[in-house]
Amino acid sequence: MANxxxxxxxxxxxxxxxxxxxxxxxxLTIIMLIAIFxxxxxxxxxxxxxxxxxxxxxxxxxxxxxxxxxxxxxxDDQGRDMLSAIFYGLRISLSxxxxxxxxxxxxxxxxxxxxxxxxxRTETIIMRIADIQLSFxxxxxxxxxxAVLGQGMFKIIAALVTVQWAYYAxxxxxxxxxxxxxxxxxxxxxxxxxxxxxxxxxxLPNCLxxxxxxxxxxxxxxxxxxxxxxxxxxxxxxxxxxxxxxxANGYQYLxxxxxxxxxxxxxxxxxxxxxxxxxxxxxxDVLNPRLQR
Amino acid sequence: xxxxxxxRSLQAVLVMFVMSVLxxxxxxxxxxxxxxxxxxxxxxxxxxxxxxxxxxxxxxxTQYGKFLLGALHxxxxxxxxxxxxxxxxxxxxxPATLELAIVAMLIxxxxxxxxxxxxxxxPHSVAGRSIMAGSILGFSLPTFWVGLMLIMxxxxxxxxxxxxxxxxxxxxxxxxxxxxxxxxxxxxxxxxTNLALFKLALLIRLTRAGTREALLQDYVKFARAKGLxxxxxxxxxxxxxxxxxxxxxxxxxxxxxxxxxxxxxxVFAWPGMGKLLIDSINLLxxxxxxxxxxxxxxxxxxxxxxxxxxxxxxxxxxxxxxxxG
Amino acid sequence: MTPAADPLLDVEGLCTRFFTKAGVVKAVQDVSFSVxxxxxxxxxxESGSGKSMTGYSIMGLIDPPGRMVAxxxxxxxxxxxxxSPEAMRRLRGNRIAMIFQDxxxxxNPVLRIDAQMVETIRAHGRVSHSAALxxxxxxxxxxxxxxxxxxxxxxxxQFSGGMRQRVAIAIAxxxxxxxxxxxxxxxxxxxxxxxxxxxxxxxxxxxTGAALIWITHDLSVIAGLADRICVMxxxxxxxxxTTADVLTAPRHPYTRGLxxxxxxxxxxxxxxxxxxxxxxxxxxxxxxxxxxxxxxxAQDDCEHDPEMRPYGAAGQAIRCFHxxxxx
Numbered sequence: 001m002a003n004x005x006x007x008x009x010x011x012x013x014x015x016x017x018x019x020x021x022x023x024x025x026x027x028l029t030i031i032m033l034i035a036i037f038x039x040x041x042x043x044x045x046x047x048x049x050x051x052x053x054x055x056x057x058x059x060x061x062x063x064x065x066x067x068x069x070x071x072x073x074x075x076d077d078q079g080r081d082m083l084s085a086i087f088y089g090l091r092i093s094l095s096x097x098x099x100x101x102x103x104x105x106x107x108x109x110x111x112x113x114x115x116x117x118x119x120x121r122t123e124t125i126i127m128r129i130a131d132i133q134l135s136f137x138x139x140x141x142x143x144x145x146x147a148v149l150g151q152g153m154f155k156i157i158a159a160l161v162t163v164q165w166a167y168y169a170x171x172x173x174x175x176x177x178x179x180x181x182x183x184x185x186x187x188x189x190x191x192x193x194x195x196x197x198x199x200x201x202x203x204l205p206n207c208l209x210x211x212x213x214x215x216x217x218x219x220x221x222x223x224x225x226x227x228x229x230x231x232x233x234x235x236x237x238x239x240x241x242x243x244x245x246x247x248a249n250g251y252q253y254l255x256x257x258x259x260x261x262x263x264x265x266x267x268x269x270x271x272x273x274x275x276x277x278x279x280x281x282x283x284x285d286v287l288n289p290r291l292q293r
Numbered sequence: 294x295x296x297x298x299x300x301r302s303l304q305a306v307l308v309m310f311v312m313s314v315l316x317x318x319x320x321x322x323x324x325x326x327x328x329x330x331x332x333x334x335x336x337x338x339x340x341x342x343x344x345x346x347x348x349x350x351x352x353x354x355t356q357y358g359k360f361l362l363g364a365l366h367x368x369x370x371x372x373x374x375x376x377x378x379x380x381x382x383x384x385x386x387x388p389a390t391l392e393l394a395i396v397a398m399l400i401x402x403x404x405x406x407x408x409x410x411x412x413x414x415x416p417h418s419v420a421g422r423s424i425m426a427g428s429i430l431g432f433s434l435p436t437f438w439v440g441l442m443l444i445m446x447x448x449x450x451x452x453x454x455x456x457x458x459x460x461x462x463x464x465x466x467x468x469x470x471x472x473x474x475x476x477x478x479x480x481x482x483x484x485x486t487n488l489a490l491f492k493l494a495l496l497i498r499l500t501r502a503g504t505r506e507a508l509l510q511d512y513v514k515f516a517r518a519k520g521l522x523x524x525x526x527x528x529x530x531x532x533x534x535x536x537x538x539x540x541x542x543x544x545x546x547x548x549x550x551x552x553x554x555x556x557x558x559x560v561f562a563w564p565g566m567g568k569l570l571i572d573s574i575n576l577l578x579x580x581x582x583x584x585x586x587x588x589x590x591x592x593x594x595x596x597x598x599x600x601x602x603x604x605x606x607x608x609x610x611x612x613x614x615x616x617x618g
Numbered sequence: 619m620t621p622a623a624d625p626l627l628d629v630e631g632l633c634t635r636f637f638t639k640a641g642v643v644k645a646v647q648d649v650s651f652s653v654x655x656x657x658x659x660x661x662x663x664e665s666g667s668g669k670s671m672t673g674y675s676i677m678g679l680i681d682p683p684g685r686m687v688a689x690x691x692x693x694x695x696x697x698x699x700x701x702s703p704e705a706m707r708r709l710r711g712n713r714i715a716m717i718f719q720d721x722x723x724x725x726n727p728v729l730r731i732d733a734q735m736v737e738t739i740r741a742h743g744r745v746s747h748s749a750a751l752x753x754x755x756x757x758x759x760x761x762x763x764x765x766x767x768x769x770x771x772x773x774x775x776q777f778s779g780g781m782r783q784r785v786a787i788a789i790a791x792x793x794x795x796x797x798x799x800x801x802x803x804x805x806x807x808x809x810x811x812x813x814x815x816x817x818x819x820x821x822x823x824x825x826t827g828a829a830l831i832w833i834t835h836d837l838s839v840i841a842g843l844a845d846r847i848c849v850m851x852x853x854x855x856x857x858x859x860t861t862a863d864v865l866t867a868p869r870h871p872y873t874r875g876l877x878x879x880x881x882x883x884x885x886x887x888x889x890x891x892x893x894x895x896x897x898x899x900x901x902x903x904x905x906x907x908x909x910x911x912x913x914x915x916a917q918d919d920c921e922h923d924p925e926m927r928p929y930g931a932a933g934q935a936i937r938c939f940h941x942x943x944x945x
Contacts, residue, residue, distance in 0.1 A: 137548070520712050
């Protein structure tokens with residue numbers, strides 16, 4: 001054996017072997033940076049009503065603004081600079097997607113581990129519920145939940161969490177079941193280690209790789225779902241427009257040729273989702289033990 | 294085989310029963326049934342009347358009995374907005390949704406399987422890679438935005454196709470359909486393509502994976518050793534094997550297509566069940582929501598049942614183990 | 619049946635390599651042999667010796683990342699490696715047929731037996747469906763499968779292992795090939811069934827006059843069947859001769875080792891003999907005799923590549939600088 005490399009080094013090495021994946025990662029990083037630093041880099045604060053002038057509304061891209069700058073991507077029906085609106089919108093879309101995924105991950109992880117470790121009826125019940133839920137399309141579940149619960153940021157996140165947790169629970173449980181059968185768990189049990197310790201220090205690290213892949217894909221799915229819900233009018237409130245809502249706003253102007261109000265937020269959404277999917281695809285190949293030499 | 298059919302059908306009935314209990318609990322026990330079933334604009338008198346009429350003052354299990362009885366008779370409440378039977382309204386709109394869903398599914402299959410096959414046979418060629426890249430794009434693009442872009446390009450800029458509504462309908466076996474006329478197709482093609490996109494990407498990926506796996510199997514080598522033409526090896530030996538899992542996926546995804554139609558119908562103002570649902574949610578017309586839920590659950594269970602039966606019909610190995618067991 | 623004089627198959631200097639990410643695997647190195655019409659040739663070696671790959675190379679079934687890089691394969695006077703894919707396809711299943719090791723994997727599980735047989739016939743001639751069906755039925759009878767009409771309508775998983783292999787043999791014989799390559803056809807079967815299949819193959823090859831290349835790792839199997847034997851090691855042929863010569867008076871130390879390690883050849887109460895060391899990975903084969911690290915007779919000059927040197931009158935040859943003397 002010539003050079004030993006840590007698993008992490010190998011993962012990074014395999015990842016960058018594919019230029020498309022690297023492109024996705026770069027794109028994603030740019031998008032995340034934009035989202036984080038939105039207030040600093042936006043030409044205008046789109047929520048500050050004082051800065052808006054309805055006379056500026058619906059201007060095409062490239063028009064110069066009265067304050068000396070340029071509306072690079074045009075303005076919407078309230079006179080908001082599209083570029084700024086998109087930056088802030090990215091922020092909202094990304095945060096909602098990530099928060100929902102993290103919460104769903106925590107819940108799904110916990111339930112999956114419990115199901116795998118305790119087995120028996122507990123496992124059957126949890127997995128049955130997960131299976132039934134997964135057999136229905138996410139959008140339906142989310143719609144019905146929102147119809148019952150009403151609108152608002154927390155309710156959207158609750159809906160997104162409900163839609164997602166079952167994926168994690170199922171993934172974790174399968175991985176944990178495989179690990180559980182391995183001998184080191186038998187050994188740990190024989191040493192009378194407390195169950196939580198076995199679960200956290202032994203089962204968990206080996207379930208992580210598939211989880212990371214699923215979680216990444218799910219962030220993209222959550223962002224897309226939130227956008228769809230917002231577009232349908234059931235999502236986030238108008239005061240903090242996510243990309244979906246921006247697109248919805250522009251819908252009515254499409255037929256009169258003012259495409260930019262819907263088009264550019266859509267492109268931003270698209271780039272976000274595509275970059276996440278590219279990264280997730282490559283991670284799936286890299287982390288898959290079966291594809292290792 | 295018959296035993297299997299009967300057994301699966303009974304299972305389906307059981308699941309339907311369980312789902313009805315869940316919906317009932319959701320509506321009557323968790324949600325406030327008074328708000329859900331009685332028009333919020335009714336005055337005090339009408340309210341009291343309605344409460345008695347709907348039996349909302351009786352114990353829960355009596356209410357469930359009434360609910361179930363009503364459901365079996367097709368009575369799922371009356372719409373607040375339209376003042377007609379909720380179920381009736383939904384059934385009226387169903388053909389439009391089904392038409393859209395079926396055409397979308399057909400587009401996805403007709404394009405997805407051949408493209409996936411090609412990508413699987415030549416994975417490292419330019420065509421193969423672009424097909425895969427295209428498929429990533431296909432399921433990354435949010436459906437509603439693609440719909441908007443389709444409208445922008447084909448209706449606004451090019452002016453070739455209408456941007457909303459359904460074409461003229463004729464009756465086929467008593468069901469109104471619109472694909473019988475050219476004008477009907479002009480209205481149908483954009484929303485159907487929009488709806489098909491996601492499934493198309495899925496099918497391409499699935500077919501490609503299945504093809505790559507099948508090509509490594511010994512029976513492919515053996516078929517070539519027998520001197521069969523490439524067309525036969527791929528068209529019969531490989532295709533037959535990958536079609537089985539693909540068909541099941543198609544069947545299961547069909548339910549999801551009907552659900553996704555909600556979005557497409559909203560974008561294109563297509564008069565189907567989905568648009569009705571969104572309108573009802575926005576107008577707080579709750580009996581429609583309840584009715585929609587039950588109908589969709591029923592359709593899902595039915596589709597699952599049919600797919601299971603279809604699978605056992607297609608895979609000879611399953612058929613025989615069932616008959617032995 | 620005495621084989622005719624001119625060889626049906628003449629392989630010379632065959633080299634097949636696999637170009638993988640881990641390196642170049644020299645699966646088949648400088649393999650030469652010939653098979654006369656009606657002759658049975660045994661190709662013997664352990665797993666990884668390149669014997670199956672030799673068979674695939676002849677059939678033209680080497681898939682990327684593998685490739686035949688050098689050599690000549692003359693079949694009935696035609697150079698196979700220079701044929702167009704379509705011309706090669708016409709030969710496969712028609713003039714040259716192949717039988718694989720595990721019939722469960724090689725018969726398509728979702729197609730009926732009659733479909734898989736009829737397509738073989740119709741791929742090589744304009745035959746009506748009913749005529750092809752009739753021929754298939756006759757073929758099943760010839761390999762000893764009872765109730766052929768029912769069996770034709772069945773699926774592979776409804777047959778036992780031995781029956782499936784008989785079907786594979788029947789398929790191979792459908793178009794009356796001049797050469798059959800059988801790649802370990804009995805390895806996956808029970809010992810009792812092995813004997814039946816062997817007997818079947820012997821009978822059929824005599825009846826049809828087809829030449830047979832029988833690839834196996836099991837010397838006992840080849841003993842009663844083959845006219846000549848080629849012993850392969852690490853991608854090369856190391857010894858060639860008549861069956862009697864090779865099995866009773868082997869010259870190559872490896873062949874001697876193989877024979878000695880057959881448990882039945884060990885006198886009772888003695889320790890079982892084995893060849894020390896392990897077969898080398900085909901990835902790391904360097905120059906020199908591949909067997910030298912395990913050979914009791916190895917000396918310094920074995921670091922050079924030994925050539926195949928013929929001896930005797932019956933086409934024997936040996937690849938060794940220090941062969942055993944014939945007793």
